[in-house]
Amino acid sequence: MKPGNSSDVVYKEVVIIGNGPSGIALSYMLSGNLPFLISDSHPDEMLSMRLSSAVNRCLVKQDLRHLADGIEGRSTNPVSLLLDALLHPCADIGLEMEPLVEFKKVGAEIDHVVLGKGPPGGSWHKMDPYILTLSLGTWMALPGLPFHSRDSGEKRAFACNVANYYVQYVKEMNLSRYFINNAIATNIAPLKGTRKEREAIERLTENLDRINQSKPCRLSDALNYLLSRGHRKRCCKRPREGLCQGQSPDRKRELRRDRSVSLSCDSISCDSSSDSFSLELKNARVPFRITPVCDPEQKSNWVVETRNVESGETTIYHCKYLVLANGASDLPNRLEFSKVKPDPEWLFHDLRSLEYHLDFYIRSKGAEEVEPVLIVGAGLSAADAVIATRGRNIPVLHVFRNKSADLNKQLPENMYPEYHKVHQMMKDGGSTYPYYTAYPEYTLFDVDETSRSVILASKSGETLKFRVSFAAVLIGSRPDLTFLPQEYNLGVKKDLPIDCKTNTLKINKLTHCVEGFDDLFAVGPLAGDNFVRFIPGGALAVVSELYRKNNDYCCRFT
Numbered sequence: 001m002k003p004g005n006s007s008d009v010v011y012k013e014v015v016i017i018g019n020g021p022s023g024i025a026l027s028y029m030l031s032g033n034l035p036f037l038i039s040d041s042h043p044d045e046m047l048s049m050r051l052s053s054a055v056n057r058c059l060v061k062q063d064l065r066h067l068a069d070g071i072e073g074r075s076t077n078p079v080s081l082l083l084d085a086l087l088h089p090c091a092d093i094g095l096e097m098e099p100l101v102e103f104k105k106v107g108a109e110i111d112h113v114v115l116g117k118g119p120p121g122g123s124w125h126k127m128d129p130y131i132l133t134l135s136l137g138t139w140m141a142l143p144g145l146p147f148h149s150r151d152s153g154e155k156r157a158f159a160c161n162v163a164n165y166y167v168q169y170v171k172e173m174n175l176s177r178y179f180i181n182n183a184i185a186t187n188i189a190p191l192k193g194t195r196k197e198r199e200a201i202e203r204l205t206e207n208l209d210r211i212n213q214s215k216p217c218r219l220s221d222a223l224n225y226l227l228s229r230g231h232r233k234r235c236c237k238r239p240r241e242g243l244c245q246g247q248s249p250d251r252k253r254e255l256r257r258d259r260s261v262s263l264s265c266d267s268i269s270c271d272s273s274s275d276s277f278s279l280e281l282k283n284a285r286v287p288f289r290i291t292p293v294c295d296p297e298q299k300s301n302w303v304v305e306t307r308n309v310e311s312g313e314t315t316i317y318h319c320k321y322l323v324l325a326n327g328a329s330d331l332p333n334r335l336e337f338s339k340v341k342p343d344p345e346w347l348f349h350d351l352r353s354l355e356y357h358l359d360f361y362i363r364s365k366g367a368e369e370v371e372p373v374l375i376v377g378a379g380l381s382a383a384d385a386v387i388a389t390r391g392r393n394i395p396v397l398h399v400f401r402n403k404s405a406d407l408n409k410q411l412p413e414n415m416y417p418e419y420h421k422v423h424q425m426m427k428d429g430g431s432t433y434p435y436y437t438a439y440p441e442y443t444l445f446d447v448d449e450t451s452r453s454v455i456l457a458s459k460s461g462e463t464l465k466f467r468v469s470f471a472a473v474l475i476g477s478r479p480d481l482t483f484l485p486q487e488y489n490l491g492v493k494k495d496l497p498i499d500c501k502t503n504t505l506k507i508n509k510l511t512h513c514v515e516g517f518d519d520l521f522a523v524g525p526l527a528g529d530n531f532v533r534f535i536p537g538g539a540l541a542v543v544s545e546l547y548r549k550n551n552d553y554c555c556r557f558t
Contacts, residue, residue: 014112014546015304015319017185017483018326020122021532022524023114024166025142026323026539027175032107033144035059035083035540039100043090046070051100059083059101060544065510073534077509079544080529080537088139088533103143108553110546113317114175115183115306121166123329128351129160131384132418134411137162139533145169155415180306183315185483187305188322301519305483321519323542328500328525330480335376335473337446344449347471351385354472361469362392370469372397372437374454376444377474383422385472390435397466398426399439399456439464444473476501479526490514500525511545512538521545 014030016023029035036058040051050069054062068078073092075081089097118125133140137157141147147157147165170176300318307314332349348354354373362370375385378400389396413420430436442464445457454471456464478499484490491498492506505522506515512527514520523529523538547553 009316009318010113011300012113012317012319013110014321014323015302015317016112016114016323016325017188017304018122018324018524019114019116019118019120019179019181020124020325020327020524021142021166022325022327022529022535022538023116023122023323024120024170024175025536026325026523026542027112027114027170027178028103028143028173029107029539029543030110030112030546031173031175031178032105032109033103033173034105034107034543035086035101035103035143037062037086037100038102042085042100043095043097044071044085047085058104058106059540060107060547064541064544074531075534075537076528077507077512077534077538077541079510079512079541080534083537083540084533087143087536091139091533107543107547110553112178114179115185115304116179116181117184117309119163119167119181120170120179121163122327124159124163124166126329126350126352127159127163128355128384128388129158129163131159131351132156133159133162134380134416135531135533139531140165142166142169142532143536145172180315182309183306184309185304185326186307186314187483189303189485191300191303191318321521321546323521323523324481324505324514324526325523326479326481326526328479328530329477331478332473333476333478335444335475337444338473344447344452346452346469347447347473349473351381351388351472351474354385354470355388358389358392358394358470362394367393370394371452371467372469374399374444374466374468374471375474376400376472377476378402378426379474379476380419381474381476382472383419385474386422386425386436387418393435394469395435395437397437397439397454397468398430399442399444400426401441401443403427403440444471447471490516498526500528500530504528510541512541513545518549 016026036056037051037054038056040048040055042048042051047067047070050067054067059067064079064082068082071078071081071085073081073084075084083101084091086100089095089100114120116122133156136155137147140157140162145165145168147162170179299320302319302322304317304319304322305314306317334349338347346357348357358370358373372395373385373389374397375382375389376399377385382398382400386396386398411419425433425436426438426440429438429440439456441459442456444454445463446455447453448455448465451467452469453465453467456466458464476499478497481498490505491503493503496503498505505526507513507522507527508515512521512523514522521542523542524535527538529535529538
């Protein structure tokens with residue numbers, strides 16, 4: 001990159017925003033590693049029957065809709081369920097079987113880049129390193145490299161070992177050249193407008209090309225003059241394709257970004273001796289944006305602006321396909337009072353920060369002198385905070401809006417005893433557990449920064465005030481999509497913000513294309529796949545669609 005805050009332009013076939021497991025799995029397949037079905041011996045007889053015709057064939061070229069028909073599980077995306085069923089056959093009922101697929105490096109090495117705020121692994125590097133995963137350790141693996149848990153015989157794995165595994169994976173799979181760490185996407189924009197706008201422009205260009213084949217045409221001269229009017233600086237020396245003969249060289253201009261031209265007429269016709277046709281635009285308005293720097297091959301559909309978090313330098317990528325893989329945990333959910341005034345320095349929204357500052361506070365004052373810690377939330381993150389705080393012999397004030405829910409169906413007690421203990425404490429209220437007091441159906445109403453106090457409010461309007469050492473508001477998180485254009489509303493529920501549990505991006509569930517686009521994809525939590533097990537299937541859906549769209553991708557498979 002250039003020194004200072006200058007920007008370069010880099011051309012890539014695919015840009016992936018997010019370097020967590022979703023971005024890593026997709027990079028692995030884009031680099032040419034494709035899944036082959038090696039057996040149809042699946043306990044599900046109907047699935048086995050469908051697989052029989054695809055044995056020894058690459059799944060990228062198979063009818064994935066047909067193969068995935070009828071499979072159910074903890075994902076709503078059919079290809080995610082299909083590949084999980086092949087990589088972990090009947091895992092949910094406790095069977096341990098060999099996978100029915102293997103990956104071979106026989107596909108095209110599609111030029112791509114993976115952008116991430118930190119090292120490969122994404123949010124796994126931000127977690128408390130000694131929290132155990134919800135999934136079994138073996139389920140945290142990505143294709144091609146097993147994950148061996150080294151956590152004292154635990155079936156689950158420590159978060160720090162999972163994070164290290166993803167760093168190791170990128171190195172061992174020779175993917176490092178595709179990864180740009182410490183890069184934040186600050187803005188994206190389509191280079192050629194929306195799909196409908198691009199189609200209208202393509203139709204217009206085709207008609208102008210037909211005029212060009214016959215003789216100079218006043219209509220096309222006028223249209224091209226409108227497209228170039230007011231721009232005196234040429235972006236590149238290469239002549240534009242499709243200009244009519246006889247057109248003045250001064251009119252061959254590239255439009256600057258964010259400029260638009262509207263063409264509107266009820267009926268335009270052009271007759272020539274060699275061809276005759278009628279071009280109808282029926283009150284059509286055709287706004288579009290043109291790349292600010294000439295693309296030598298005119299294939300780019302997106303511009304992605306990034307900033308290096310260490311140097312502040314900017315790099316701009318132009319790409320044909322853009323993939324959103326930036327997870328679900330970038331922005332913590334906040335309470336209403338936090339939205340109108342800044343949080344005090346002793347209020348946190350993540351467990352790791354709470355533990356770091358609490359340990360320092362204990363060393364400076366002694367555990368006996370430390371005031372209680374307030375924890376807000378009823379989910380697993382809040383439960384982790386309760387466990388971590390009580391483990392330091394510090395009293396906990398636990399606030400949650402509703403009475404505790406039953407965890408038995410989702411988290412069996414024999415696998416998740418620590419969470420069931422917290423659940424029991426929430427039901428008991430803390431009367432029989434030291435260092436714990438529950439405040440069900442209360443909310444954190446406000447904080448007094450000067451006295452280091454919190455004010456709680458009950459459903460009936462009663463208020464309580466407590467001095468605390470720290471407070472942690474752990475009520476979930478949401479993805480950071482601030483780089484999207486403001487007019488984009490991509491969620492299933494258009495009037496609500498994107499939330500990876502209740503309002504994911506609206507996608508074609510077979511191809512993972514975002515609705516309304518044929519060159520924008522979403523994988524991982526943004527697409528509803530919140531478990532690592534299902535992430536490779538989303539990558540397969542995207543790669544299969546890219547191969548379908550591009551017959552020129554070099555490949556050596558059946």
